[in-house]
Amino acid sequence: MDVKFAPVMANANNFPVATIRATPAFCVTDFRRLGQSTDFSQCIYTRNGRAAIGLAAQQLMHSNKANVVLLPAYHCPALVEPFLWLGYEIRFYPVLPDLTVDEDVFLQYLTADVTHCLVVRFFGFQQNNKQLINLAALAGKVIIEDYAHALVDFLQQLEQVNSTVAARICSINKILPTIDGGLLYMQQGIGVQPQYCSWYEEAKGIAFLFKIPQFIQYIKSKVKKPRQTPSVAQTAARTVNKLTYFQPEDLSSASFRHTKVILQLSDFKHIKAKRRSNYNYLAQGLAKSQAGQCLYAYAELEAPYVLPFLLNDAADFQHLRLKKIQVLRWEEVAYGQCQVSEDYRSRLIQLPCHHKLKQAELDYIIDAVQNLVKKNES
Numbered sequence: 001m002d003v004k005f006a007p008v009m010a011n012a013n014n015f016p017v018a019t020i021r022a023t024p025a026f027c028v029t030d031f032r033r034l035g036q037s038t039d040f041s042q043c044i045y046t047r048n049g050r051a052a053i054g055l056a057a058q059q060l061m062h063s064n065k066a067n068v069v070l071l072p073a074y075h076c077p078a079l080v081e082p083f084l085w086l087g088y089e090i091r092f093y094p095v096l097p098d099l100t101v102d103e104d105v106f107l108q109y110l111t112a113d114v115t116h117c118l119v120v121r122f123f124g125f126q127q128n129n130k131q132l133i134n135l136a137a138l139a140g141k142v143i144i145e146d147y148a149h150a151l152v153d154f155l156q157q158l159e160q161v162n163s164t165v166a167a168r169i170c171s172i173n174k175i176l177p178t179i180d181g182g183l184l185y186m187q188q189g190i191g192v193q194p195q196y197c198s199w200y201e202e203a204k205g206i207a208f209l210f211k212i213p214q215f216i217q218y219i220k221s222k223v224k225k226p227r228q229t230p231s232v233a234q235t236a237a238r239t240v241n242k243l244t245y246f247q248p249e250d251l252s253s254a255s256f257r258h259t260k261v262i263l264q265l266s267d268f269k270h271i272k273a274k275r276r277s278n279y280n281y282l283a284q285g286l287a288k289s290q291a292g293q294c295l296y297a298y299a300e301l302e303a304p305y306v307l308p309f310l311l312n313d314a315a316d317f318q319h320l321r322l323k324k325i326q327v328l329r330w331e332e333v334a335y336g337q338c339q340v341s342e343d344y345r346s347r348l349i350q351l352p353c354h355h356k357l358k359q360a361e362l363d364y365i366i367d368a369v370q371n372l373v374k375k376n377e378s
């Protein structure tokens with residue numbers, strides 16, 4: 001089956017630069033964990049989460065039969081492209097409005113010719129992944145668990161042996177203030193070792209972390225004419241022969257060395273507690289919102305990546321971006337039969353809740369969402 005991704009709906013060039021970012025900025029005081037250690041020896045550092053998926057998918061391929069993978073119908077293309085590049089046949093299983101999966105429906109997708117299955121912890125929440133993993137394991141499928149949004153839980157899982165899952169991946173820069181990074185754990189051990197970049201590239205990476213090139217770019221933009229918006233051709237639906245997010249060369253590169261240092265010195269207990277309390281503060285502030293609803297009313301055990309919020313009016317996404325809040329949305333969902341995914345590509349937005357947000361910023365987000373209704377009434 002050909003995979004065709006829906007087009008982008010909102011053009012980032014039309015929005016002002018966000019002041020409230022989806023991910024935290026780097027600061028030297030982030031180093032809090034000197035002297036503590038987590039055992040990272042069971043995983044490898046990859047350029048990003050998508051490269052970790054690519055490496056897992058590559059090593060777990062069957063050479064004697066067709067490789068058919070089940071992926072969730074709600075996704076970003078970065079998750080799908082590695083499988084397409086490797087020549088897997090892709091089938092999408094539908095999701096329910098809370099992003100769990102109907103187990104009876106899932107069972108119907110576990111046909112004999114399916115070889116692999118990937119489950120995602122959307123936004124850091126568990127959904128019913130345990131049940132899906134059990135069903136897929138009983139059916140003899142090779143299972144990949146995607147923790148791209150759940151770095152802290154990924155690290156906790158390293159301490160528990162689970163033989164049903166063949167590989168787990170996560171993304172580092174979705175949670176930590178780094179500019180790249182992914183981790184790959186494989187139950188069978190990892191047969192490859194991505195290489196670190198040159199020290200020159202490393203130095204460029206560090207300069208980027210400290211926003212030096214961005215500052216130069218900003219100064220240049222003040223004296224140059226603004227960037228053009230993309231042409232119609234660029235915004236049209238695309239088939240995947242052209243990879244947009246996944247770069248095959250990333251399979252052979254490790255993350256920056258300084259990403260590894262930031263990871264190893266991060267205080268995950270603090271990060272988890274702060275993300276959870278930020279999430280719950282926002283969720284409480286938005287509980288009675290007329291603009292929409294939080295997908296999950298409360299974060300109990302997890303360290304959420306973002307707060308998924310279902311807008312009543314999809315156009316409100318633009319208004320929040322104009323308020324300089326870096327709201328995210330998965331617009332380029334592959335076309336298919338899943339009504340929820342089709343609906344969510346415009347209405348489900350991701351509000352920042354990272355561990356470095358200040359009280360005033362959380363209040364600003366709540367106000368901005370609440371004011372959407374007043375704006376729509378006026």
Ligand SMILES: Cc1ncc(COP(=O)(O)O)c(C=O)c1O
Nearest residue numbers: 048049050076078079120148171
């Ligand atoms: C669920 C999921 N998996 C994998 C990825 C890829 O992660 P990364 O951006 O680190 O390559 C993403 C990111 O967009 C994602 O949302």
